[in-house]
Amino acid sequence: MNLEFDEQDEAFRSEVRDWLATHAPRDWSDWMSASREQVMAWEQTLAQKGWLAPGWPTEYGGPGWTTTQRYIWDEECARINAPRPSIFGHVMCGPVIMAFGTDQQKAEHLPPIANGTRIWCQGYSEPGAGSDLASLKTRADRDGDDYVVNGQKIWTTWAHKADWIFCLVRTSREGRPQEGVSFLLIDLNTSGIEIRPIHTIDGEHHLNEVFFRDVRVPMANRVGEEGQGWTIAKFLLNHERSSVGGSSGSKVALAQLKGLIDSDPALRDNPAWGKRLADLEIDLLALEYTNLRALEKARSGESPGSMPSVLKLQGTEIQQALSELRVEMGGYASLPWKADPVGEPAFATATQIYNFGRAFTIYGGSSEVQKNIMAKFALGL
Numbered sequence: 337m338n339l340e341f342d343e344q345d346e347a348f349r350s351e352v353r354d355w356l357a358t359h360a361p362r363d364w365s366d367w368m369s370a371s372r373e374q375v376m377a378w379e380q381t382l383a384q385k386g387w388l389a390p391g392w393p394t395e396y397g398g399p400g401w402t403t404t405q406r407y408i409w410d411e412e413c414a415r416i417n418a419p420r421p422s423i424f425g426h427v428m429c430g431p432v433i434m435a436f437g438t439d440q441q442k443a444e445h446l447p448p449i450a451n452g453t454r455i456w457c458q459g460y461s462e463p464g465a466g467s468d469l470a471s472l473k474t475r476a477d478r479d480g481d482d483y484v485v486n487g488q489k490i491w492t493t494w495a496h497k498a499d500w501i502f503c504l505v506r507t508s509r510e511g512r513p514q515e516g517v518s519f520l521l522i523d524l525n526t527s528g529i530e531i532r533p534i535h536t537i538d539g540e541h542h543l544n545e546v547f548f549r550d551v552r553v554p555m556a557n558r559v560g561e562e563g564q565g566w567t568i569a570k571f572l573l574n575h576e577r578s579s580v581g582g583s584s585g586s587k588v589a590l591a592q593l594k595g596l597i598d599s600d601p602a603l604r605d606n607p608a609w610g611k612r613l614a615d616l617e618i619d620l621l622a623l624e625y626t627n628l629r630a631l632e633k634a635r636s637g638e639s640p641g642s643m644p645s646v647l648k649l650q651g652t653e654i655q656q657a658l659s660e661l662r663v664e665m666g667g668y669a670s671l672p673w674k675a676d677p678v679g680e681p682a683f684a685t686a687t688q689i690y691n692f693g694r695a696f697t698i699y700g701g702s703s704e705v706q707k708n709i710m711a712k713f714a715l716g717l
């Protein structure tokens with residue numbers, strides 16, 4: 337891996353910087369809290385440029401970027417805090433369909449993801465099946481050319497704003513629990529689906545429960561073979577974990593905190609803040625280089641091993657440490673529980689982000705689960 341930028345890379349950086357300066361929305365930056373309309377408008381703007389799915393090959397409507405170009409893209413987005421597209425389509429479901437889907441599934445589902453016209457959500461977790469995902473109970477029973485789906489998903493981010501959900505379902509109760517799992521694509525407009533909101537500690541509605549009552553799903557919507565869902569689920573989780581542990585959000589937070597220290601003499605005069613920020617900056621740099629090594633491995637077709645777990649663990653711990661530091665630096669100004677429109681702008685959302693940030697080390701698989709995976713695959717325990 338070579339991170340010396342040549343002339344072509346610098347020309348690419350200029351192109352990205354100029355384009356973002358004229359096209360990136362400035363009134364919002366986090367897709368999770370944005371409206372469906374805001375996210376779709378931004379995704380379609382990115383799609384028109386061919387930049388919505390940075391990791392996709394040109395064959396499926398991606399930009400076919402090199403690792404260095406993806407790094408530059410990330411840096412430039414972080415520099416101006418440009419919003420990222422929602423991850424369920426282009427990071428999770430798209431790569432699954434590319435790797436395991438039929439030609440018909442590719443033709444039906446990849447273009448709307450690449451065009452930013454269809455929003456997906458993830459139906460993995462259930463009450464009683466989070467870390468122990470293989471114990472999931474939502475069942476899909478064959479009936480003619482359809483499956484009939486019954487059961488419940490929980491913690492489903494953005495189900496209320498999505499068009500489709502990809503789901504792990506149980507198609508068999510024989511053998512090991514993992515062997516009876518299949519992967520289904522389900523249109524959320526199908527009759528028998530009910531979505532109920534879950535409000536999180538930050539006071540927002542990002543999450544949902546999704547209930548399935550006799551929902552008919554064509555068998556043609558199953559990705560891979562019946563019973564292959566566990567293999568597909570793990571493939572997808574690797575993509576999710578690498579993305580969740582990404583460094584761009586932390587880069588933005590770090591730059592903002594540095595700016596605060598530079599501009600506020602009270603913060604600048606206390607060396608403790610600078611020291612903690614410097615420690616986090618070093619950790620972040622190490623994470624970025626680990627991430628680049630992982631991307632290079634993926635490009636050369638090597639198995640990622642436990643790398644996605646390393647990235648997820650380290651990336652989310654840095655995200656939490658930064659949110660904690662902002663609350664501490666703000667002191668009294670960080671006290672409001674929710675975003676405070678009349679508070680000091682730098683700290684108006686500090687506690688809200690800190691509170692929601694407890695979830696960083698839970699979603700996509702908790703830190704304990706990532707450590708178990710690393711113990712098994714990296715240390716052979």
Ligand SMILES: Cc1cc2nc3c(=O)[nH]c(=O)nc-3n(C[C@H](O)[C@H](O)[C@H](O)COP(=O)(O)OP(=O)(O)OC[C@H]3O[C@@H](n4cnc5c(N)ncnc54)[C@H](O)[C@@H]3O)c2cc1C
Nearest residue numbers: 458459460461466467491492493695698699700701702704
């Ligand atoms: C904000 C947010 C968004 C989410 N979005 C989605 C989504 O869109 N789609 C979706 O399907 N899911 C989603 N989830 C669910 C998430 O994947 C689960 O919460 C997570 O996998 C943990 O499962 P659980 O909540 O059932 O906790 P449990 O599995 O019950 O774990 C409870 C505690 O026990 C620990 N633990 C469990 N097993 C072990 C073990 N073997 N060894 C050591 N410790 C262990 C865990 O680390 C945790 O601390 C989301 C969760 C959150 C918080």
